[in-house]
Amino acid sequence: xxxxxxxxxxxxxxEGATVAFNCTYSNSASQSFFWYRQxxxxxxxxxMSVYSSGNxxxxxxxxxNRASQYISLLIRDSKLSDxxxxxxxxxxxxxxxxxxxxxTGTKLQVIP
Amino acid sequence: DVKVTQSSRYLVKRTGEKVFLECVQDMDHENMFWYRQxxxxxxxLIYFSYDVKMKEKGDIPEGYSxxxxxxxxxxxxxxxASTNQTSMYLCASSLQLEAFFGQGTRLTVV
Numbered sequence: 001x002x003x004x005x006x007x008x009x010x011x012x013x014x015e016g017a018t019v020a021f022n023c024t025y026s027n028s029a030s031q032s033f034f035w036y037r038q039x040x041x042x043x044x045x046x047x048m049s050v051y052s053s054g055n056x057x058x059x060x061x062x063x064x065n066r067a068s069q070y071i072s073l074l075i076r077d078s079k080l081s082d083x084x085x086x087x088x089x090x091x092x093x094x095x096x097x098x099x100x101x102x103x104t105g106t107k108l109q110v111i112p
Numbered sequence: 113d114v115k116v117t118q119s120s121r122y123l124v125k126r127t128g129e130k131v132f133l134e135c136v137q138d139m140d141h142e143n144m145f146w147y148r149q150x151x152x153x154x155x156x157l158i159y160f161s162y163d164v165k166m167k168e169k170g171d172i173p174e175g176y177s178x179x180x181x182x183x184x185x186x187x188x189x190x191x192x193a194s195t196n197q198t199s200m201y202l203c204a205s206s207l208q209l210e211a212f213f214g215q216g217t218r219l220t221v222v
Binding site: 008032034042043044045046049087091097098100101102103104105 | 145153154155157202210216
């Protein structure tokens with residue numbers, strides 16, 4: 001089983017729609033969780049961290065469910081500019097350093 | 113603004129060549145990483161370093177080595193390039209948990 005699993009998509013949604021991605025992780029000792037965004041032919045960039053209490057940044061909401069070992073990203077009122085690949089990132093302590101594992105990414109295409 | 117710079121955007125090398133990929137960061141970060149990204153496989157960690165002259169193997173170190181002689185510079189070395197090393201290579205640096213990536217080097221081995 002992969003350490004971090006995501007549905008690769010693509011998710012094709014119309015402008016204005018709400019879309020949600022899930023990501024599951026296998027290591028129950030995982031401590032930190034993030035969503036990164038990667039545009040086509042560009043490097044990944046941090047979108048938001050994911051906190052136990054859930055967090056919101058404008059149209060984006062991230063949630064963590066430790067019991068079921070998944071994190072989610074909700075995008076409301078999708079814009080064309082939201083089209084990108086969204087990478088789930090999970091980290092845990094491994095022998096004194098943080099081991100960071102990336103999911104393979106979920107591709108989102110917002111359609112006019 | 114953190115800046116992570118990779119020396120080349122595109123490289124074409126021949127099988128058997130020794131290849132150097134350079135990465136420089138300007139934010140005095142302790143941790144630096146080399147990943148490769150392939151379709152359907154996501155980002156896979158090759159090597160990382162948490163201090164000068166320190167290095168740790170990641171998930172796929174075979175066929176690669178690294179060098180960190182100065183804090184700001186982390187080099188990835190392909191000792192004898194092979195066609196299965198054709199990939200996008202991404203360097204990253206971090207101080208705490210947020211990683212900042214370079215723009216990537218697309219390496220083609222022919």
